[in-house]
Amino acid sequence: MNHRVFTVGSLIPGKIVPVMKPPTRTHVEKRETTRQSGESKTNLEKIIVVQGSNKFEIAPEKGKLLDAALKQGKAIKYKCQKGTCGQCTVQVLQGPGLSKPNEQEHKKLGPEVSNGYRLACQAVIL
Numbered sequence: 001m002n003h004r005v006f007t008v009g010s011l012i013p014g015k016i017v018p019v020m021k022p023p024t025r026t027h028v029e030k031r032e033t034t035r036q037s038g039e040s041k042t043n044l045e046k047i048i049v050v051q052g053s054n055k056f057e058i059a060p061e062k063g064k065l066l067d068a069a070l071k072q073g074k075a076i077k078y079k080c081q082k083g084t085c086g087q088c089t090v091q092v093l094q095g096p097g098l099s100k101p102n103e104q105e106h107k108k109l110g111p112e113v114s115n116g117y118r119l120a121c122q123a124v125i126l
Contacts, residue, residue, distance in 0.1 A: 008096065046099065049090040049118075051076055056090075060097055065090075066120035081121045083108060088120040099124040 043052045046057040047065065058065065066088055069076045078088035083104035092098065093116070101113045102122055109117050 020033060030112070031055055038039070045096045046094065047096065048094040049076075049092050049120070051090045051120075057092075060125050062125055065098065065123040065125055068125055069120060076120055078121060081120050083092075083122045086119065090120050092118050092123075094114045095123075097126045099126060 007052060011032065034087075045060070047060055047068075049056050049058065049069075053077050054075070057070060058072060058074060061068045061071070066076060066078055076088060076090065079085045080087070085103075086108050089109065095118075098118070100107075101118060105119050105122050106113055108119060
């Protein structure tokens with residue numbers, strides 16, 4: 001299928017504007033492996049969270065889970081960023097290297113913390 005892009009300059013008779021294809025990603029960055037308590041653990045593992053019907057894969061980087069997700073262009077809903085509104089609640093399906101739930105998360109989410117629910121603004125990627 002041939003898609004043509006029309007701009008003001010391309011509407012001049014006799015001019016054909018080439019269609020640019022998006023660049024393909026051929027280089028995959030690999031991170032070093034770390035050893036903790038005799039185990040080998042790669043940092044290539046993604047943090048996978050679900051918010052409503054949306055599933056997000058977040059590359060681990062130190063700091064708050066919400067900050068990392070927003071830097072990577074993930075559309076996680078949030079509001080206060082203090083842990084009081086609960087708008088950023090996510091269920092963590094896979095989360096290597098996340099901190100344990102803090103007092104604010106236990107207060108806001110109650111028993112749901114044991115089912116993998118976290119506040120993205122409070123969960124810290126270690």
